[in-house]
Amino acid sequence: MIPLVKVGMPDRDRLMPALEEVLYSGMIGEGESVYRFETDFSNMFHLKNGLAFSSGTGALHAALHLAGVCDGGDVISTSMTAEPTNLAILHAGGTPVFADVDINSGNISVESVAEKISSKTKAIVVVHYAGIPVRMHDLMALAEAHQIPVIEDCAHALGAKYAGQGVGALGDYAIFSFQAIKHMTTVDGGFLVVKDTSQLQDAKRFRWFGLEKGVAREQVNITDAGYKYNMNNVTATIGLMQLDVIQQRINAHKENGRFFDREIANIQGLSVPVFDVDAEPSYWLYTVLSEDSDKVEQALKDIGVMASKLHRPNHLHSVFECYAGPLPNLNEYYQRMIHIPCGWWLTKEKREQIVDVLSNVCTAR
Ligand SMILES: Cc1ncc(COP(=O)(O)O)c(C=O)c1O
Known part of the structure; x- marks a missing residue:
């Protein structure tokens, strides 16, 4: 995996x-x-x-x-x-x-x-x-x-x-x-x-x-x-x-992230994060937005790639419940988002396979 x-x-x-x-x-x-x-x-x-x-x-x-x-x-x-x-x-x-x-x-x-x-x-x-x-x-x-x-x-x-x-x-x-x-x-x-x-x-x-x-x-x-x-x-x-190896690793995250930005943006039915022109992300995780994030997760699992929402919006925890007000954008974002791997351990071959699978998931819908 x-x-x-x-x-x-x-x-x-x-x-x-x-x-x-x-x-x-x-x-x-x-x-x-x-x-x-x-x-x-x-x-x-x-x-x-x-x-x-x-x-x-x-x-x-x-x-x-x-x-x-x-x-x-x-x-x-x-x-x-x-x-x-x-x-x-x-x-x-x-x-x-x-x-x-x-x-x-x-x-x-x-x-x-x-x-x-x-x-x-x-x-x-x-x-x-x-x-x-x-x-x-x-x-x-x-x-x-x-x-x-x-x-x-x-x-x-x-x-x-x-x-x-x-x-x-x-x-x-x-x-x-x-x-x-x-x-x-x-x-x-x-x-x-x-x-x-x-x-x-x-x-x-x-x-x-x-x-x-x-x-x-x-x-x-x-x-x-x-x-x-x-x-x-x-x-x-x-x-x-x-510190001797970190720049190389960060560069690999950025390279993979930019690849996904270019490739996944072209897939109908999926969206990629939109950010400020002044922003240069370091892509700790890559985020895909889909109307069916469970389907994306399963399709990637089938090719041995882990995908997950990873975090739980904090206001859903009992300890933060009393501070929760309406967060409509967050609710919609969280429902649509799914994180996929983007780090230095991802090979060029695997990231291309991820894009192919994501294209197929969307065509098959
Ligand atoms: C967004 C964010 N803030 C803060 C922390 C806390 O960092 P640490 O685990 O080093 O205490 C983490 C990591 O778990 C995090 O992901």
């Missing part, structure tokens, strides 16, 4: 000696490897003020806290995402307010965000869903007009760009996830980007119990309870090795 998502590790020959070295170095906690990873990852993706975390969820919690959500208040977000996006809002003490999505891309709709803004809005969280960048110029203009901080959830979108700028560098805060199946994994891990340099120290304290690194333990003073969200030298070592 060709999987929808796949773990990508660096070559064993390079990774294992590096891991052995760090494991027996006597310094496996947060240290030099973590700080080197922060610098190298930031340089590669043109990010400023980057901090490594133990997970994307921890990084999101930190971003929400730094945006002022710890005091309560509404956070405008999307339900069309993985659950951690909105669970982190609850962790921070905020109230999720679900905006509807753009029916053609599945991304949060800027127009719907505009309708949801109120005096209680503390932050806006946007998810570049499946690797497609949100309409960031319009969104940022709206947020700036209301002086509301924007958090980019880039967990699906490493390497995606908007108007030539990498995602993660556009909002007031951004997070990435290095969880097992993302473009790049450190087994588990995350990354926080903070636009305002003056908040970096707060972010570091939040990441590590509220303690200040470098101050003697007998003298250090905790003023706010922080968390245990730091990355360690072992996972950072995996991250450093991943």
